[in-house]
Amino acid sequence: MNADFTKSLVILIVSTAVVASFSILVWVLPNLLRTPELVAESQAKPLTAIEVAGRDIYISEGCHVCHTQMVRPLEPETKRNGRANQESDDIYEFPNLWGSKRTGPDLTNLGRKYSDQWHEIHLIDPRRVIPTSIMPAYPWLFQQVLSGDDITGKMETLRALGVPYTEDEIANARLQVRGKTKGEALIRYLQSLGVDTAEEGL
Numbered sequence: 149m150n151a152d153f154t155k156s157l158v159i160l161i162v163s164t165a166v167v168a169s170f171s172i173l174v175w176v177l178p179n180l181l182r183t184p185e186l187v188a189e190s191q192a193k194p195l196t197a198i199e200v201a202g203r204d205i206y207i208s209e210g211c212h213v214c215h216t217q218m219v220r221p222l223e224p225e226t227k228r229n230g231r232a233n234q235e236s237d238d239i240y241e242f243p244n245l246w247g248s249k250r251t252g253p254d255l256t257n258l259g260r261k262y263s264d265q266w267h268e269i270h271l272i273d274p275r276r277v278i279p280t281s282i283m284p285a286y287p288w289l290f291q292q293v294l295s296g297d298d299i300t301g302k303m304e305t306l307r308a309l310g311v312p313y314t315e316d317e318i319a320n321a322r323l324q325v326r327g328k329t330k331g332e333a334l335i336r337y338l339q340s341l342g343v344d345t346a347e348e349g350l
């Protein structure tokens with residue numbers, strides 16, 4: 149037999165499908181099945197309404213393009229960035245913000261590192277606190293005020309994805325967010341990073 153398998157489109161398609169379904173079987177399925185176990189062992193706490201609003205600003209301003217939230221379990225990284233990420237840390241992260249490029253420092257364990265005031269000055273003009281910083285300035289974040297109109301829908305969506313928000317938390321969400329500046333919400337989010345898992349140690 150003389151068949152040249154490298155030229156057969158059918159074999160190419162079938163073998164791609166086989167390889168792809170094998171990856172799903174090995175990588176995706178076990179993680180889906182392990183979810184209750186992960187929830188049980190997780191120290192992660194759901195974000196409050198104002199933190200959810202801040203996280204959305206973090207995403208819309210593209211902070212995740214320059215900052216990772218992924219400390220790998222390697223000594224140089226844990227020395228610099230603190231506790232390494234565990235699989236169970238991210239059960240309420242939709243989508244995850246691990247990032248892939250480190251123009252700025254990793255922010256996984258940022259909460260409590262600086263005061264709110266430091267963050268405000270740094271976001272308005274990074275050069276005022278770090279003279280050599282190449283981070284962009286975000287002064288408008290402290291001028292634009294949030295209406296909170298979309299926060300209830302966001303929290304309900306998160307609940308549908310598995311974040312255990314109570315009726316009360318969802319009902320009070322709008323009040324918590326309304327009238328706050330985008331900068332205030334963002335700082336609440338930044339101050340929450342890694343705080344729930346910090347007690348576990350390095």
Ligand code: HEC
Pocket residue numbers: 206209210211212213214215251252253254258261274278281282283284286334338
């Ligand atoms: C163009 C890349 C870039 C973008 C976009 C960016 N940053 Fe940065 N960021 C940096 C660099 C570089 C540093 C280190 C110098 C400094 O502290 O200003 C930094 C530092 C920081 C720090 C201090 C971290 C530490 O541990 O000292 C925080 C907090 C921070 N950025 C938050 C943000 C937030 C929030 C956003 C989005 C609103 C953002 N960054 C967007 C590059 C960026």
